Amino acid sequence: MEIPYTVSNRPDTGLWNAKIGIWLFLASEVMLFGGLFSAYIFLRIDAPPGYWPHGLLNVPVGTLNTAILIASSVTVVLAWAALKMRRYNAYWWYMLATISCGVIFLTVKLAYEWPQKFEHFGAFIKPEALEKYESYLGNHHLEEKGLPARYEITGHLHNPQAWRDPNIKEYEVALDPVNADPTNPSMDRPHFLYVPPTDKVAKIEKEDVARAGMFTPDHSTYFATYFTITGLHGLHVLGGVLVFFYMWLPVSKKVYQRNPEHLANRVEVSGLFWHFVDLIWIFVFPLFYLL
Amino acid sequence: MNNPPDVSPDPAEHEEYAHNVAAHVNRYLIVGGILLFATGLTVALSYVDFGSRKANIAVALIVATFKVGLVAAIFMHLAAEKRLIYRVLLFTGLFVFALFWLTFLAWYDPVSR
Numbered sequence: 001m002e003i004p005y006t007v008s009n010r011p012d013t014g015l016w017n018a019k020i021g022i023w024l025f026l027a028s029e030v031m032l033f034g035g036l037f038s039a040y041i042f043l044r045i046d047a048p049p050g051y052w053p054h055g056l057l058n059v060p061v062g063t064l065n066t067a068i069l070i071a072s073s074v075t076v077v078l079a080w081a082a083l084k085m086r087r088y089n090a091y092w093w094y095m096l097a098t099i100s101c102g103v104i105f106l107t108v109k110l111a112y113e114w115p116q117k118f119e120h121f122g123a124f125i126k127p128e129a130l131e132k133y134e135s136y137l138g139n140h141h142l143e144e145k146g147l148p149a150r151y152e153i154t155g156h157l158h159n160p161q162a163w164r165d166p167n168i169k170e171y172e173v174a175l176d177p178v179n180a181d182p183t184n185p186s187m188d189r190p191h192f193l194y195v196p197p198t199d200k201v202a203k204i205e206k207e208d209v210a211r212a213g214m215f216t217p218d219h220s221t222y223f224a225t226y227f228t229i230t231g232l233h234g235l236h237v238l239g240g241v242l243v244f245f246y247m248w249l250p251v252s253k254k255v256y257q258r259n260p261e262h263l264a265n266r267v268e269v270s271g272l273f274w275h276f277v278d279l280i281w282i283f284v285f286p287l288f289y290l291l
Numbered sequence: 292m293n294n295p296p297d298v299s300p301d302p303a304e305h306e307e308y309a310h311n312v313a314a315h316v317n318r319y320l321i322v323g324g325i326l327l328f329a330t331g332l333t334v335a336l337s338y339v340d341f342g343s344r345k346a347n348i349a350v351a352l353i354v355a356t357f358k359v360g361l362v363a364a365i366f367m368h369l370a371a372e373k374r375l376i377y378r379v380l381l382f383t384g385l386f387v388f389a390l391f392w393l394t395f396l397a398w399y400d401p402v403s404r
Contacts, residue, residue, distance in 0.1 A: 014373050023376050027383040034387040038394040045398060059334065066330050074323035077366050081316050085309040192338065275366045282358045285330075286351040290337035291344070 007261045022269040026276050033280055036229050040287065043221040050148040053222050054291075055178075055190025056120075056215065061113060062289040065105050066281060072101030073278045076244070076271045083264035088256055091267075095248040098274070102241035109234055117215035117223070121157035123171055129208035136175065136202055138182025147188060153179050153204060155197040162206075163213070171204045171212065226288050233284060236277045243270045322365045329358050 004010075005017040013020055044052055079094035125133050130151070134140065137150045157163065158172035178187045180198040206212075213219050217227045246252065247266060256263040333354045341347050364370040369380075 013375055015375060020375065020379075023379050027379055030383050030387055031390065034390050038391050041391070042394050042397060063330060063334050067327055070323060070326045070330065073326075073362065073366055074319055077319045078316060081312050081319070084312045189338070189340075192334070272367055275362050278366075279359050279362050282355050282362070283352075286333050286337065286355055290334065291348050291351055 007259060007265060016265060018265060018269045022272050026272065029276060033229075033232075036225070036232070037283070040225045040229065043225060047221065050151050051220070053152070053220065056117075056154075056222075057226075057289045058113060058116070058194045059190075059192050059289050060194070061108060062285055065108050066285045068101050068105050068108075069278045069281050072098045072105075073275050075101065076267070076274050080264060080267045080271050083256070083260060083267055086260055088253065088260075092248065095244055095267075099241055099244050099248060102237050102244070106234060106237055106241070109230065114227075119156070120154065120215040121163075121171070121173060121212070122152050122154040122215065122219060123173070123204050123212035124152045124210045125204075126208055126210045127151075132208060133202075133204070136179045136182060138187070141183040142188070145188065150178075150182070153202060155179065155202075157214075158201060169206055171206065171209070173202050173204060174198065175200045175202050229284055230288070233277065233280055236273075236280075240270065240274045240277055244274075318365065322361055326358055326361060329354055333358075 003017075007016060009016055075094045075097040079091050079098060082088075082090035082094055125137070130137060130139060130149075133153060136153050139149045142149055153173060154176045156174040158174055159168065162168040162171050174197045176197050177191075177195045179202070180200040181187060204212075215223055217224045247263070247270065252263055252266075255266070333351055336350050336354065337347060339347075341350055369376075
């Protein structure tokens, strides 16, 4: 049986069916991401001063991924326009470019950004022990300048077995530049370029630590919301790439040959989904990477 | 009108229609360029001290809202869409507003404060 109204408009709605379908789906997606963003706002507003980290994510890489998603939004709309102009070859290339952008985005996220975080360590110091680690935190300097205090020492964990083994009494951490030279005014605000941990190693006694761990979702509400929102967003990118891949395969050329408008409409609705995924990222990027 | 018109079933009119779509292609490229520029602007402005973190957040969200508006209006064709879709989005807006309002209700929870 032929599915009705894939090309022509349904008389009562004035739209072809998939168009109204994708907008209803996107409405539900707005509520899904809306819930997560409202959780982000709630957790962030409630975070005590100094407990919402800044500058832990790689800004140039985040900027690159934002540019890649924007470029893919342009190529998918050009792919649709090419079909409308009955230029299948141009459509094929634009679609390939869109798929490539999606794959690059996911590769950067999953093969570079996330693993880098899983290897990064942070230890929140107990309030009564802050003075003991002043040379790594620089809170007197921050107080003079009216900036929020630091409570966490971050870097590369030299003795990873210390994390699990209760017999090891201290963490050995190759310090991030901000903790290696905390009173340097250039450390008062996050850097644009990522700076790897230094050679300076600090010994942090476990009894002085309120909580410690790698930069995984259980590190803090910041990383919990970061991994949840970027993870769900990444799943959407993957879904979009799979749909685009199907529409790029020769099987879709048969649809085009039967009725070019049918394929154009399919590209339009999947493109609407893709623009929505781009739209979510436009908010995710500043909220997690920059602010 | 921001959208190319619906395809005419008359093949003779298709030539003119394709020409209209071609005109829209330039618009899509320009919008893409503006979005890339605005991304650079967002990054640059985040390193400018606007006096308080709240002010910096406000500036970044204004730029992000402008970008999202462009994507929605031009790429998603919302600048000129059918009325039914606007209706769906109106209700979505109301529900998402209610959702964010609940967040603020929770923040003023008198039991735990």
